[in-house]
Amino acid sequence: MNIIHAHLKIKSEKREEFLEVVKPLVEGSQAEEGNIRYELYELTTDTNTFVVLEEWKDMDAIKFHNETPHYKDWGKVSSTYLAAPPVVSVFEATKKN
Secondary structure, three states: OEEEEEEEEEOHHHHHHHHHHOHHHHHHHHOOOOEEEEEEEEOOOOOOEEEEEEEEOOHHHHHHHOOOHHHHHHHHHHHHHEOOOOEEEEEEOOOOO
């Protein structure tokens, strides 16, 4: 399983619009076959900072996700909403016996 944490600092004046525009990305990602979890949360300690928590079956699922229309559509407009570059961390989880 692969896990991604994407921290997004959103422009305060674009917050409400961002929340609408990001819905198709979240919903489309959640519907993908290789998706285990795809959630958007706002940090309580940092206003207008959101974290996307993603869990994927494997790297092939992530590659597929990166080619989907909802992901590419978000990529085309994301700079309109971002106050800073996203901070993305990728982890590989292994199963312990």
